[in-house]
Amino acid sequence: MNTLIITALILAFLGIAYQTGSSRSRALAGTSGRRLHSRPSYHGSAIAIWTLVPLLLVLGAWALLDSYVIRTFITWYLPESLVAEGGNALRASIARVEALATGYGVVGEVQEFERTAAQAVGRFQTTAFLIVVAAATTLAALGLFYARKRITPQFRARNEVEGAVRLLLLACSVVAILTTFGIVASLLTEAMRFFSFVNPLDFFFGTVWNPRFSTTGAGGGGEYGLIPLLWGTIQITIIAILTAVPIGLMAAVYLSQYAKPRVRSVVKPLIEVLAGIPTIVYGFFALVTVGPFLASFGDAIGVDIRATSALTAGIVMGVMIIPFISSLSDDIIRQVPTAMRDGSLGLGATKSETIRRVILPAALPGIVGAILLAVSRAIGETMIVVLAAGNSPVLRFNPFEPTSTITVSIVNQLTGDSDFAGPQSLVAFALGLTLFVLTLVLNVGALYIVRRFREQYD
Amino acid sequence: MANLDSTTTASAGTAVTAEERRQRVKKSLGARHRKERLFHGLGITAVVLALGFVGILFYDVLQRGLPAFQQAQVTVDVYFDPEIIELGERPVQAAGQSPADYRAALNAWLRDAALANWNLVLETSIRNIVPEFQGSAREIAAIIDSSQRFVIRDAFTNDPSLLGQTREFALLASANADNWLKGTIDRSLPDARQQLSADARALADDLLERGEIRFAFASHLFTNVDSRSAPASAGLAGAFMGSLYMMLIVIVLAVPIGVASAVYLEEFAPKNRLTDVIEITINNLAAVPSIVFGLLGAAVFINYFRLPLSAPLVGGLVLTLMTLPTIIIATRSSLRAVPPSLRQAALGLGASRTQMVFHHVLPITYPGILTAAIIGVAQALGETAPLLLIGMNAFVANIPSSPMDQASALPVQIYLWQGNENRNFFEARTSAAIIVLLGLMLSLNAIAIFLRSRLEKRK
Amino acid sequence: MNFPHAELTPNAEQASDHGAAELAQRSVRVRASDVSVFYGAKQALFDVSVDIPDRAVTAFIGPSGCGKSTFLRCINRMNDTIEGARVGGKIELDGEDIYDPSLDVVELRARVGMVFQKPNPFPKSIFENVAYGPRIHGLIRTKADAEEVVVSSLRKAGLFNEVKDRLHEPGTGLSGGQQQRLCIARAIAVGPEVILMDEPCSALDPIATAIIEELIDELRENYTIIIVTHSMQQAARVSQKTAFFHLGNLVEEGPTDKIFTNPEDKRTQDYITGRFG
Amino acid sequence: MNFPHAELTPNAEQASDHGAAELAQRSVRVRASDVSVFYGAKQALFDVSVDIPDRAVTAFIGPSGCGKSTFLRCINRMNDTIEGARVGGKIELDGEDIYDPSLDVVELRARVGMVFQKPNPFPKSIFENVAYGPRIHGLIRTKADAEEVVVSSLRKAGLFNEVKDRLHEPGTGLSGGQQQRLCIARAIAVGPEVILMDEPCSALDPIATAIIEELIDELRENYTIIIVTHSMQQAARVSQKTAFFHLGNLVEEGPTDKIFTNPEDKRTQDYITGRFG
Amino acid sequence: QSRDTIQIAGSSTVLPFASIVAEEFSAAFPDFGTPVVGSGGSSGGLRQFCEGVGENTIDIANSSRRIRAGEVEACNTAGVEDIREIQIGYDGIVFATSVDQGDFALEPQHVFMAIAAQVPQDGEMVANPYTNWSEIDASLPDQAIALAIPASNHGTREVFEERVVLPGCEAAELPEMSEEEMEAACLAFRQDVVVEIAGDYTETLARLQSNPATVGVFGLSFYDQNRDTLKVATVSGVEPSLETIASGDYPVSRPLFFYVKGEHIGVIPGIEEYVQFFLSDQMAGAGGALEAAGMIPAPAEETAAVLEAFEGGEALTVESLGAE
Ligand SMILES: Nc1ncnc2c1ncn2[C@@H]1O[C@H](COP(=O)(O)OP(=O)(O)OP(=O)(O)O)[C@@H](O)[C@H]1O
Numbered sequence A: 001m002n003t004l005i006i007t008a009l010i011l012a013f014l015g016i017a018y019q020t021g022s023s024r025s026r027a028l029a030g031t032s033g034r035r036l037h038s039r040p041s042y043h044g045s046a047i048a049i050w051t052l053v054p055l056l057l058v059l060g061a062w063a064l065l066d067s068y069v070i071r072t073f074i075t076w077y078l079p080e081s082l083v084a085e086g087g088n089a090l091r092a093s094i095a096r097v098e099a100l101a102t103g104y105g106v107v108g109e110v111q112e113f114e115r116t117a118a119q120a121v122g123r124f125q126t127t128a129f130l131i132v133v134a135a136a137t138t139l140a141a142l143g144l145f146y147a148r149k150r151i152t153p154q155f156r157a158r159n160e161v162e163g164a165v166r167l168l169l170l171a172c173s174v175v176a177i178l179t180t181f182g183i184v185a186s187l188l189t190e191a192m193r194f195f196s197f198v199n200p201l202d203f204f205f206g207t208v209w210n211p212r213f214s215t216t217g218a219g220g221g222g223e224y225g226l227i228p229l230l231w232g233t234i235q236i237t238i239i240a241i242l243t244a245v246p247i248g249l250m251a252a253v254y255l256s257q258y259a260k261p262r263v264r265s266v267v268k269p270l271i272e273v274l275a276g277i278p279t280i281v282y283g284f285f286a287l288v289t290v291g292p293f294l295a296s297f298g299d300a301i302g303v304d305i306r307a308t309s310a311l312t313a314g315i316v317m318g319v320m321i322i323p324f325i326s327s328l329s330d331d332i333i334r335q336v337p338t339a340m341r342d343g344s345l346g347l348g349a350t351k352s353e354t355i356r357r358v359i360l361p362a363a364l365p366g367i368v369g370a371i372l373l374a375v376s377r378a379i380g381e382t383m384i385v386v387l388a389a390g391n392s393p394v395l396r397f398n399p400f401e402p403t404s405t406i407t408v409s410i411v412n413q414l415t416g417d418s419d420f421a422g423p424q425s426l427v428a429f430a431l432g433l434t435l436f437v438l439t440l441v442l443n444v445g446a447l448y449i450v451r452r453f454r455e456q457y458d
Numbered sequence B: 001m002a003n004l005d006s007t008t009t010a011s012a013g014t015a016v017t018a019e020e021r022r023q024r025v026k027k028s029l030g031a032r033h034r035k036e037r038l039f040h041g042l043g044i045t046a047v048v049l050a051l052g053f054v055g056i057l058f059y060d061v062l063q064r065g066l067p068a069f070q071q072a073q074v075t076v077d078v079y080f081d082p083e084i085i086e087l088g089e090r091p092v093q094a095a096g097q098s099p100a101d102y103r104a105a106l107n108a109w110l111r112d113a114a115l116a117n118w119n120l121v122l123e124t125s126i127r128n129i130v131p132e133f134q135g136s137a138r139e140i141a142a143i144i145d146s147s148q149r150f151v152i153r154d155a156f157t158n159d160p161s162l163l164g165q166t167r168e169f170a171l172l173a174s175a176n177a178d179n180w181l182k183g184t185i186d187r188s189l190p191d192a193r194q195q196l197s198a199d200a201r202a203l204a205d206d207l208l209e210r211g212e213i214r215f216a217f218a219s220h221l222f223t224n225v226d227s228r229s230a231p232a233s234a235g236l237a238g239a240f241m242g243s244l245y246m247m248l249i250v251i252v253l254a255v256p257i258g259v260a261s262a263v264y265l266e267e268f269a270p271k272n273r274l275t276d277v278i279e280i281t282i283n284n285l286a287a288v289p290s291i292v293f294g295l296l297g298a299a300v301f302i303n304y305f306r307l308p309l310s311a312p313l314v315g316g317l318v319l320t321l322m323t324l325p326t327i328i329i330a331t332r333s334s335l336r337a338v339p340p341s342l343r344q345a346a347l348g349l350g351a352s353r354t355q356m357v358f359h360h361v362l363p364i365t366y367p368g369i370l371t372a373a374i375i376g377v378a379q380a381l382g383e384t385a386p387l388l389l390i391g392m393n394a395f396v397a398n399i400p401s402s403p404m405d406q407a408s409a410l411p412v413q414i415y416l417w418q419g420n421e422n423r424n425f426f427e428a429r430t431s432a433a434i435i436v437l438l439g440l441m442l443s444l445n446a447i448a449i450f451l452r453s454r455l456e457k458r459k
Numbered sequence C, D: 001m002n003f004p005h006a007e008l009t010p011n012a013e014q015a016s017d018h019g020a021a022e023l024a025q026r027s028v029r030v031r032a033s034d035v036s037v038f039y040g041a042k043q044a045l046f047d048v049s050v051d052i053p054d055r056a057v058t059a060f061i062g063p064s065g066c067g068k069s070t071f072l073r074c075i076n077r078m079n080d081t082i083e084g085a086r087v088g089g090k091i092e093l094d095g096e097d098i099y100d101p102s103l104d105v106v107e108l109r110a111r112v113g114m115v116f117q118k119p120n121p122f123p124k125s126i127f128e129n130v131a132y133g134p135r136i137h138g139l140i141r142t143k144a145d146a147e148e149v150v151v152s153s154l155r156k157a158g159l160f161n162e163v164k165d166r167l168h169e170p171g172t173g174l175s176g177g178q179q180q181r182l183c184i185a186r187a188i189a190v191g192p193e194v195i196l197m198d199e200p201c202s203a204l205d206p207i208a209t210a211i212i213e214e215l216i217d218e219l220r221e222n223y224t225i226i227i228v229t230h231s232m233q234q235a236a237r238v239s240q241k242t243a244f245f246h247l248g249n250l251v252e253e254g255p256t257d258k259i260f261t262n263p264e265d266k267r268t269q270d271y272i273t274g275r276f277g
Numbered sequence E: 001q002s003r004d005t006i007q008i009a010g011s012s013t014v015l016p017f018a019s020i021v022a023e024e025f026s027a028a029f030p031d032f033g034t035p036v037v038g039s040g041g042s043s044g045g046l047r048q049f050c051e052g053v054g055e056n057t058i059d060i061a062n063s064s065r066r067i068r069a070g071e072v073e074a075c076n077t078a079g080v081e082d083i084r085e086i087q088i089g090y091d092g093i094v095f096a097t098s099v100d101q102g103d104f105a106l107e108p109q110h111v112f113m114a115i116a117a118q119v120p121q122d123g124e125m126v127a128n129p130y131t132n133w134s135e136i137d138a139s140l141p142d143q144a145i146a147l148a149i150p151a152s153n154h155g156t157r158e159v160f161e162e163r164v165v166l167p168g169c170e171a172a173e174l175p176e177m178s179e180e181e182m183e184a185a186c187l188a189f190r191q192d193v194v195v196e197i198a199g200d201y202t203e204t205l206a207r208l209q210s211n212p213a214t215v216g217v218f219g220l221s222f223y224d225q226n227r228d229t230l231k232v233a234t235v236s237g238v239e240p241s242l243e244t245i246a247s248g249d250y251p252v253s254r255p256l257f258f259y260v261k262g263e264h265i266g267v268i269p270g271i272e273e274y275v276q277f278f279l280s281d282q283m284a285g286a287g288g289a290l291e292a293a294g295m296i297p298a299p300a301e302e303t304a305a306v307l308e309a310f311e312g313g314e315a316l317t318v319e320s321l322g323a324e
């Protein structure tokens, strides 16, 4: 009902405002004989903006305050003893009153004060709603009249509407910044709490990761050295890159330089399917298929490869990021001016010589940018490593052995059974922050490289 | 000029004569062409490898998951024995009765119905089929999925007139019986290592032989919600709907916001520090591990904005933030591909920048934007980690009817099932869930490709 | 070796009808005073001052990179769209400073239309291509209005007969010359006072070029036209006034026949005699 | 209006030294017979037959889109790199059919070098740009070899003095004219017999153009040069033989001074007198 | 409209039991929605539990360990003061190998000798020299040592250390040293043969399949469901089973809990009923549904006491925790 009225209100104002704007501007154009600066529809939209913004502001404010006001109102009708006591009982009786007021009814005896309160609330809600609607209507009407008065043939309604559109677009792109702020803020306080338990130096330079389960309760216990996790992350990322770069790059080269357009149009989306597969599926694939395969392969050639190891996780992660590298590189390689390619072919170079010596070097900065994006993606990947790397946060250099990464430790520490108020789980936030900074540095680097690359052609 | 000429000819001549040069070029050719073929071969290998991974992945998942789409079902004539089901009339709402009071009365009746011995109803019905079976009630219960008693109960509460009647039901066999009959568990193992007792196994075999147990398409996989107590009846409906809601939210929020930011950055933003910061921020967000978005979601949407726990709404919002960078980056690159001549044509005619963007640039970028949206939504659809922190990695036994209801999601369901101890049974189910997820993803892609070709044709 | 140009240039002959005297009669439509343009730190144009006469064709010639396009783009402020471009000096259209902050650039561009080197029709139907401009400027309301504008513009651009049966097919499906005429029709449809053309024929074949040149000759009855061209022959054929640019400077300007027969500056002479360029 | 070209073209004068008689003495280096080219279904060249004389500059002129570049690219089979391009007819280099399947296109391109319209140095150092060709063809083995080839090629291209101090800086940092000379040096370094140039000066300013033209004049002592140009003046200045293309047909060919003073075909006449193009 | 389903989160060990109860609860109480049971570990559950009071916080946190004093403090500062502790039963922890391997009759000492980084030899601590179980004790199979133990984020790890490693360490008679050094020496594991599993038991199982010689640590219910591939080891001569664990004969088990937010009782419908239903005989009691699912029921009188304390509104405080 209320939503219906409000929707009707909004639609009515929208229609009236728009109509006013467009017809008035048209009429003015007719009488004054001057050409309108903006088309009537812009005048209409401008007025609609002036009308709807105050309207929505009032309604929005009410939506935020509504329940708080009603609850406060109910407490006036409740016995003082109950209000003074507060807590559960109060909340429960407020809920009962609200249930009565909405006509939903409650189970059991209805007390007198509850009944009166409910009736009062019913009346109050109606009045409050009417007041809000009246206020919204008045403001909207004021906005409408103000905007209407401004209409002249010269009035730049289009510029105003476009200004509003631009503002909206800007607001959208600021979401990314807000998200970043949000992330930093939500990580920082908790990370600081962690550092009140553990010396940052021990964290950043420690070589042992063993956030032991403290049997004695909160606090203390364990070592929180970042280095093994960092190394694990780097190791897996390197393996992933070693898997993905040759395959991805060669695929990109093939698709952009050798393949017929038809082949390309089929193969490219097929490879891109790899990017859309949920990481958990990769995790499984690693755990039940790739890992055992690598282990038995290792047996066959006499190398001890563990089923879950840096190698397993790295290879599967590499498969996942192949399309990142192949698709991006494909685009970048195709951006290399054909003049460059023709120059080399014209000198008598073979296709592969041209690719290796001219095209790839020319596209290199862009490819590096693509790889860096893939790297950050690999660094941030969790699920594959959780399932495939074997969770062994020990500083080891053999890729056939299990390892662990920062992201895995974040998940483990955050979702395990350890004390959430203790360093065992707070460390996750410090790890998150570290990772954030790590990828930030990578991305600034990527941006720098991409910038330089762009300058090269023009 | 002549001077320069003679010296240069001489210097060129010192190294090689034309003929000699030609010979040298000829000599190097063999090796160069071999390298060329090798390089070409490497390219093909790379493509084949990449496609091979796609193929293996699909083969692997299909091969594991397909059996789960078949399930053993027992056809039973159930007699609603009034002796066992001792229940009064189903209450009706009296005039003037408050809705709350009516609900209380109805609930009391339903609770009584719940407490009736439905297992016994089932047991007698089974014994009617195999009168010679001498085993205990336990054995019979062991081969019927424990949720099935609710199936007949619900049939009864919906239609109390069934009392004293007989009706045929196709009941799900239990997970263990299904394993046994399908042979996913080694039939030669000794009793101690079997999940079913010898009697129960014999009963299952007997029923199969009589044709009372048949393998049927496991449609409940799509209509039921998850279940812990009755594994065989566990389905994906709840998770599927949860994922669907989140997808809708991502489409409704992330796509417009992402496209709007991309448009702003590419078409309007002055090149200044702020734009640089936004650009780096966006690229960086693309790399932030997804679980961090979960932390953010918990802090912002749940603790600050007080949105409900486990709700697809919150999940959708978190995934929106997570996929925004992907959509922005992809959209920007397709905006960049719009030829400048088109922009100039519009501006030259006196279109404003906004008009240029909305009338000319965006319409021809639709296919690219569509691709961007698909990539983003696909990423959101497959994400698990951030849902962990906003209560969505939960066991939810309801199909959500709105984005504010508690729900699970497909990848979460996969995660929960893969950890289920009834491994023989859930191994296939997990893969089946993956197949459903991949199916959703591929149909999304197919729709995109279809739309894209339509849009491109329209041009 | 002798170039037999003089004997074989009937168009040039015809062009010379509009001599200095005739030009002087015409009012000045666009007046540029001391226009300088910078791209970032690089100065592309140095204190250019020139008057553009009404209802005549003015040609800008000069070697590549001399700033012809840059100057042309100043006249409808298309340079605003280039990151880092700054314009100094003053350009007046009918006595109004077009760089006045209170002036709406959109309005300006409606008055000063532009046709580009490469035909760039919108990927829409022929009809929509032409109707677009009038529509955004609020010049048409009804469908009939639109039809009228489209037909008359296409007619003026000499394209109507060729496309009348396929007005609703995409404009991108036309041949190069047709596309360029479509672009001219599109520009005309807005009802501009000045039309700027930046090498409008350089992507066209000779036959299409000839048609466009004829069209320009007709259009000058109603519009002020400025054309940039790298072909001196073309300048001689179509223009009444010519301005010669070199390395960002306006070296010489004047009636076309004077510039081509009796240039004052050594550089102009060198250029038109083919010593460079 | 009179074009004072004839009086003001000393280069053209000089070019006319190489008359028909002189050309006839030279042996034929490249002979094309009935060459047709198709891009997909579209035929871009129709039965072109022409002989290219040794150690002379042959110019291809004609309006835009007439197939000059297409024909040029046939001569070192650069058309092979274009999807859907098919070549019919026969082209012989020193009597050898270059479309013979047994012929190695890599070897051919080492013998027939190419310089493009827009200077396209590789994003490598100047030194590497020049050494690239000889290196891939196995012509240089030692560092000293490389240095010798690079220096002598840069000298021949008249660039050495300008860049000798920065041989290891990127070639993309040079000015347009220098870049184009670098591309010429790069082509020379492989020791080609024929050099193809597709509008090598169209992106350059007049001064750079003059330098390149001078260079071409020097190079023809040792190389067979074919140049595509849209500037008749340039053709007149640098070439000894000229071929005029129109709409995919070779309309007329012959000694440059003949083509420019006494063309046989009406279309040639129209074109060189500026009636179109 | 306020939330009308109970929201639960926490330990993944308790998750299956809580899910079963949730399902049965909604079947038995049609007026309440099915509770939503989230996982995320005891820590994650308690973290959400202690975010504060209100609809957007959970009502119940499952935990496979007791809440810690620090967590109670954090709860209290966030306004959650009425924390009711419910102990629901025990989780048995077993050692198992692949079914085709030798029989293990483990003693705590064996495990310690296999797992420790350093072992005592002639009164000295030396780097662990054992590569084969039979080297530790002739009664053990002649099989390479490999162990898959829970990672330190698992509650099971604590039990494993407390009930197996530390007793084993004591029995191994380490040379004289300070208590701290002693604990460190006891709990320092070698990295070459030990794999720490951070995920769930399926991962441990996968590990056993890839290296069949591995001895893995599982929950009793998991072993029970996978008897076709797993073979259980006895500890101190006792075979793990519901009976031996409930009676306390089998040493390795841990209590399971959940914590109820008192403030939500009466606001969110059904919390009280849920707790009562959970502790009822048909669920947590002997022979109940949870026993069938692998939880070891607590003795009836213990359960009764817990329920009484809950209904009496007995809230947990930092002091009451510290007192133990
Ligand atoms: N967007 C730009 N940024 C930087 N410099 C520019 C830009 N556009 C043009 N220039 C430079 O300004 C100068 C004049 O360029 P302009 O395009 O006006 O020349 P033009 O006379 O039109 O040449 P052309 O005949 O090749 O079109 C040139 O040196 C050019 O490099």
Ligand SMILES: Nc1ncnc2c1ncn2[C@@H]1O[C@H](COP(=O)(O)OP(=O)(O)OP(=O)(O)O)[C@@H](O)[C@H]1O
Pocket: D039, D042, D044, D062, D063, D064, D065, D066, D067, D068, D069, D070, D071, D082, D230
């Ligand atoms: N890759 C291609 N695909 C299809 N058609 C082409 C291709 N390249 C050229 N053409 C067409 O072939 C014809 C001849 O083109 P070509 O490039 O040879 O002309 P040109 O004489 O070099 O012109 P310009 O002076 O503009 O360079 C033109 O009509 C052109 O549109």
Ligand SMILES: [Mg+2]
Pocket: C068, C069, C070, C198
């Ligand atoms: Mg220009």
Ligand SMILES: [Mg+2]
Pocket: D068, D069, D070, D198
């Ligand atoms: Mg060309």
